[in-house]
Amino acid sequence: MVKLAIIYYSATGTNYQMAKWAEEAGKEAGAEVKVRKVQELAPKEAIESNPAWKKNVEETKDVPVASSDDVEWADAILFSTATRFGGYASQMKQFLDTQGGLWAKGALVNKTVSAMSSAQNEHGGQEASILSFYTSLMHWGAIIIPPGYSDPVLFTTGGNPYGASATVDQDGNFTKDIQPAVSVQTKRLIEITKKIIAK
Amino acid sequence: MVKLAIIYYSATGTNYQMAKWAEEAGKEAGAEVKVRKVQELAPKEAIESNPAWKKNVEETKDVPVASSDDVEWADAILFSTATRFGGYASQMKQFLDTQGGLWAKGALVNKTVSAMSSAQNEHGGQEASILSFYTSLMHWGAIIIPPGYSDPVLFTTGGNPYGASATVDQDGNFTKDIQPAVSVQTKRLIEITKKIIAK
Amino acid sequence: MVKLAIIYYSATGTNYQMAKWAEEAGKEAGAEVKVRKVQELAPKEAIESNPAWKKNVEETKDVPVASSDDVEWADAILFSTATRFGGYASQMKQFLDTQGGLWAKGALVNKTVSAMSSAQNEHGGQEASILSFYTSLMHWGAIIIPPGYSDPVLFTTGGNPYGASATVDQDGNFTKDIQPAVSVQTKRLIEITKKIIAK
Amino acid sequence: MVKLAIIYYSATGTNYQMAKWAEEAGKEAGAEVKVRKVQELAPKEAIESNPAWKKNVEETKDVPVASSDDVEWADAILFSTATRFGGYASQMKQFLDTQGGLWAKGALVNKTVSAMSSAQNEHGGQEASILSFYTSLMHWGAIIIPPGYSDPVLFTTGGNPYGASATVDQDGNFTKDIQPAVSVQTKRLIEITKKIIAK
Numbered sequence: 001m002v003k004l005a006i007i008y009y010s011a012t013g014t015n016y017q018m019a020k021w022a023e024e025a026g027k028e029a030g031a032e033v034k035v036r037k038v039q040e041l042a043p044k045e046a047i048e049s050n051p052a053w054k055k056n057v058e059e060t061k062d063v064p065v066a067s068s069d070d071v072e073w074a075d076a077i078l079f080s081t082a083t084r085f086g087g088y089a090s091q092m093k094q095f096l097d098t099q100g101g102l103w104a105k106g107a108l109v110n111k112t113v114s115a116m117s118s119a120q121n122e123h124g125g126q127e128a129s130i131l132s133f134y135t136s137l138m139h140w141g142a143i144i145i146p147p148g149y150s151d152p153v154l155f156t157t158g159g160n161p162y163g164a165s166a167t168v169d170q171d172g173n174f175t176k177d178i179q180p181a182v183s184v185q186t187k188r189l190i191e192i193t194k195k196i197i198a199k
Numbered sequence: 200m201v202k203l204a205i206i207y208y209s210a211t212g213t214n215y216q217m218a219k220w221a222e223e224a225g226k227e228a229g230a231e232v233k234v235r236k237v238q239e240l241a242p243k244e245a246i247e248s249n250p251a252w253k254k255n256v257e258e259t260k261d262v263p264v265a266s267s268d269d270v271e272w273a274d275a276i277l278f279s280t281a282t283r284f285g286g287y288a289s290q291m292k293q294f295l296d297t298q299g300g301l302w303a304k305g306a307l308v309n310k311t312v313s314a315m316s317s318a319q320n321e322h323g324g325q326e327a328s329i330l331s332f333y334t335s336l337m338h339w340g341a342i343i344i345p346p347g348y349s350d351p352v353l354f355t356t357g358g359n360p361y362g363a364s365a366t367v368d369q370d371g372n373f374t375k376d377i378q379p380a381v382s383v384q385t386k387r388l389i390e391i392t393k394k395i396i397a398k
Numbered sequence: 399m400v401k402l403a404i405i406y407y408s409a410t411g412t413n414y415q416m417a418k419w420a421e422e423a424g425k426e427a428g429a430e431v432k433v434r435k436v437q438e439l440a441p442k443e444a445i446e447s448n449p450a451w452k453k454n455v456e457e458t459k460d461v462p463v464a465s466s467d468d469v470e471w472a473d474a475i476l477f478s479t480a481t482r483f484g485g486y487a488s489q490m491k492q493f494l495d496t497q498g499g500l501w502a503k504g505a506l507v508n509k510t511v512s513a514m515s516s517a518q519n520e521h522g523g524q525e526a527s528i529l530s531f532y533t534s535l536m537h538w539g540a541i542i543i544p545p546g547y548s549d550p551v552l553f554t555t556g557g558n559p560y561g562a563s564a565t566v567d568q569d570g571n572f573t574k575d576i577q578p579a580v581s582v583q584t585k586r587l588i589e590i591t592k593k594i595i596a597k
Numbered sequence: 598m599v600k601l602a603i604i605y606y607s608a609t610g611t612n613y614q615m616a617k618w619a620e621e622a623g624k625e626a627g628a629e630v631k632v633r634k635v636q637e638l639a640p641k642e643a644i645e646s647n648p649a650w651k652k653n654v655e656e657t658k659d660v661p662v663a664s665s666d667d668v669e670w671a672d673a674i675l676f677s678t679a680t681r682f683g684g685y686a687s688q689m690k691q692f693l694d695t696q697g698g699l700w701a702k703g704a705l706v707n708k709t710v711s712a713m714s715s716a717q718n719e720h721g722g723q724e725a726s727i728l729s730f731y732t733s734l735m736h737w738g739a740i741i742i743p744p745g746y747s748d749p750v751l752f753t754t755g756g757n758p759y760g761a762s763a764t765v766d767q768d769g770n771f772t773k774d775i776q777p778a779v780s781v782q783t784k785r786l787i788e789i790t791k792k793i794i795a796k
Contacts, residue, residue: 284494
């Protein structure tokens with residue numbers, strides 16, 4: 001049984017929603033799934049001053065915070081984060097950077113990984129953010145499993161070959177239904193991981 | 200007077216259209232403008248078998264082919280190309296790669312540059328292609344002038360901060376009016392170049 | 399038995415040497431190996447005017463030219479190319495770009511891939527070139543298998559986690575022995591591919 | 598007079614040293630220079646447990662922490678950071694991400710920027726980290742001024758066209774004298790900025 005960790009950062013809920021869709025797909029594909037949020041770095045005042053952010057923090061207060069144990073436990077990891085200036089968010093960067101202990105003992109090698117992103121503009125860094133994930137994960141010795149155009153449904157969800165990516169409007173609504181893309185990507189990650197971990 | 204070379208590769212006409220919009224904007228901004236297509240690499244049969252490609256080749260037969268002289272002449276260069284698997288097209292790569300002579304004599308240093316792209320999927324490599332241009336142009340010693348979010352109109356044209364990018368449907372139609380983005384990017388390139396070349 | 403295609407572009411012999419090292423490692427790991435050079439795009443005069451280039455073309459005249467059949471045949475593909483302005487060489491770009499036929503019928507999905515590069519400066523695009531390969535191959539739906547730091551020997555060969563990379567001096571000599579890095583990367587590609595293609 | 602902010606993150610001193618070399622070069626070129634470190638995110642215990650890190654924190658305790666005011670003040674910004682898994686360090690990412698206020702009011706547009714990096718392996722992300730900076734800074738609307746091969750001395754310092762980059766051994770010693778590269782890059786940034794801000 002594939003162990004899948006879905007590790008996300010979400011300020012106002014978009015990537016949390018994507019993580020939930022991935023969780024559903026992961027379970028359908030027969031994986032054991034953990035959903036984890038990374039530690040917030042923003043000060044309380046920043047969060048309090050933004051109603052959507054505050055609401056999401058409250059709604060996800062029971063989601064466990066991601067730890068090195070989760071990374072070590074997982075066979076496969078699906079990352080999801082909002083874009084921040086064309087890279088994955090600093091909260092996520094902080095999480096990845098602090099896995100040096102696992103790295104030093106070789107515990108990150110052969111993890112299978114895939115990544116998703118979101119932005120407020122259609123071309124606001126969705127591609128670049130996912131690519132920045134993969135560059136980092138290559139340092140881990142991870143095996144990168146992007147969706148490509150491996151399923152026809154991907155042509156209807158924005159066609160991002162690097163990973164599912166959402167565009168959200170000013171009110172935080174998805175401009176397109178990307179759940180099918182999240183699902184295809186997650187299931188593909190599980191299927192290939194199954195083969196890699198088979199005895 | 201800024202000398203602007205617009206160097207493009209276009210199979211079925213999208214990037215030729217973008218080059219024309221840029222030419223118009225460049226002239227409005229007071230630049231001396233040359234529009235150049237890069238040498239085609241595809242065999243005649245490939246072109247003949249695709250009506251849209253054939254039509255565009257015929258319509259643009261009088262556009263001069265880009266040469267090293269054009270690069271050397273220019274103060275500013277705006278590149279435009281269709282995405283091919285997340286990079287700029289091989290026809291364009293061939294053109295850039297063969298500027299080694301200019302590179303060796305330092306003639307590429309301080310060129311100001313900007314780039315545009317197009318793809319058939321919304322997230323089909325528009326960002327990645329433009330970024331791949333800039334990586335190459337950094338080897339030239341070029342000064343990179345992407346649009347960022349320097350003008351509010353960019354929020355209505357897809358919001359690609361690296362450069363104007365088009366999504367075209369199966370019939371080759373633009374899914375969005377990106378002419379304002381092309382115009383803003385071109386004029387910004389001219390304005391900053393003006394300052395850099397001023398005595 | 400894993401079918402491994404090693405597809406390279408080499409002007410003056412560096413990447414041909416790397417391909418040969420990879421071939422040796424691939425065979426040791428029990429793969430069926432094909433070594434293929436991509437079609438040259440440079441005019442005859444350019445090659446004739448550079449003795450090292452001319453010599454390499456002559457020495458490798460019996461290496462078959464890579465075709466779509468080789469790509470379709472392969473389970474795993476290892477790419478190797480000199481850097482050209484921070485991207486993989488235009489000859490290689492032309493080869494990749496022209497695999498659109500295989501792409502359209504889904505024949506590129508799940509290929510396992512890895513890439514290597516070389517440059518004349520220590521930081522002359524070795525990293526960027528390999529990353530540009532992976533961006534393109536994500537469009538194929540490929541599974542990316544970079545070496546990371548999966549073996550201690552990689553710390554002695556320059557430690558490029560994206561792929562083995564060579565620095566060559568003005569006379570075309572490797573400044574460092576990177577054969578161990580090529581070997582580790584190739585064998586890792588084979589081992590993981592074995593699992594993925596297992597029934 | 599060009600206002601230059603040098604904003605760095607340094608755990609064990611490498612990038613602090615590079616910042617100091619840049620400061621010297623900036624002053625020689627006639628700029629008004631501020632050197633700023635970004636806020637540390639690591640817990641005290643992590644720092645205390647690493648003698649080199651602790652020593653550097655103590656030695657740089659009087660360097661002011663970078664703020665949005667410094668960014669707004671500057672005409673030109675030179676960034677320097679250690680590589681963390683092929684990207685700029687999370688401390689720096691946190692700093693950049695939190696400039697959203699300046700971004701929203703358009704105060705980041707037309708900043709001229711350049712970046713430097715360091716790693717423990719020769720090809721351990723030096724290129725990728727600098728490129729990740731530039732991707733982010735394109736979102737700012739910045740003008741990117743990498744060194745390219747604009748000066749012959751760059752061929753002796755590793756030849757990184759994206760920015761000066763250091764390789765440091767296990768004891769934190771530079772494996773190569775890169776001060777000339779830092780100097781060339783800084784002076785070039787100043788010279789071009791001078792023209793851009795001229796009335």
